Amino acid sequence: MEFKIIKKSKRSRARLGLLKTQNGVVETPCFVPVATQAVVKTLTSEEAEQAKCQILIANTFHLHLKPGENIVKKSGGLHKFMNWQRPLMTDSGGFQVFSLGFGKDLGTGKILNAHNANIKLIDADESIRSGNQPKEVKITKDGVYFNSPVDGRKLFLGPKESIKIQEDLGADIIFSFDECPPPSADYKYVKGSLLKTHEWAKICLKVKKSRQTLFGIVQGGRYKDLRMESAKFIASLDFDGFGIGGEFGSDKKQMVAMLHQTVKELPDEKPRHLLGIGYLKDMESVIKQGIDSFDCTIPTHYARRGMAFINLKNPVKIDLSKKSFLNNKNPLDKNCGCFVCQEYKINYITHLFRAKEITALKLLTFHNLYFLILLSKKSGKK
């Protein structure tokens, strides 16, 4: 892997770069569509390519459960398996293990919002402090025990296991195994959890045998000093790049502040990936903080719910399933070059959604991805 910075903004930390992998070059800043189960839901790999996806991120946790990394390996690796000859990332599975444990009980998320704050902050903290971990998950110094959401089997995933699986999957860029505490976790818990994440980071580096690019993950939740501490530590290790994970506080300002603290401690010359952030309004602020790539389920996820991204100049989301759009004969966005905007009108897509036709999901997934990728490019050049 080679990362080349082409241009740096004078007004912010934003930068244009080229991330060279064995399977091609990624122009940054770049949005990374999520292909959890080795597919961008509703799209073929050809369609993902047509939507201008440069790189996709698949998931270790899901692919370990289904179909199992051995199947993928025997098929010649993830690229061949899913017919995607461009760059690929795999997430370590850390987030998933926790989002199904603490997350299920307490709402693992990126932002401490009204929804997951409702899940009894005090109880959460107390149960974590007193060691009452959720039934579904048991965290030890070596990793995490959890029950398979597929068949209930007891499974274990730790740094060694995650790296081994990711090596079998064979993505270009892989991530270290981290603990992702819930937004309701308190300072003491997050601090303690950093010790594990950092220890695991060292193990990931140590056990990796492949030539894959390995990104270390910075945690620290919404606590400034913990973010700094984590960033410093992870930056001191021999990673090829960095992921920034976890939760970022209760509002956008706090998120930007956390990113600021974190990025400050990371070496300029290495790529930085922000895990799981990608609301429309996040795009610009995140890029300005010096983030080179970021993945998010939102564009594809929203697409399947009928939420469309429109208006490149002042991006907003609209709910296409609303009846009123049946009278709208315009394309989603006149300035979007995607085939959906070229060939289809809003009222037709709205009709498909209201009629529960699966083509609606594909059309909107394609558009949202194309739109967001275009938007992230525009934001990067600003």
Next chain:
RNA sequence: GGGUGGUUGGCGGAGUAGCUAACGCAUCAGACUGUAAAUCUGACGGCCUUUGGCCUUCGGGGGUGCAAAUCCCUCACCACCCA
């Protein structure tokens, strides 16, 4: 003409004396940030001062009962059977 069964909110459909007319669909609203996610939550007879309160409603009308979607009478309509 006779008989049998039926008629429940926008639709389907439970309920056969008393508890909030269950449930499903449709509709409407909201949520969603490293996807157990083509999902979830809420509303869905009306009105109000909405953590509550008042009224209305099970084809129409009448009756019995403290109390009726539920029992009785009658009318209308639908389905099937007999003539």
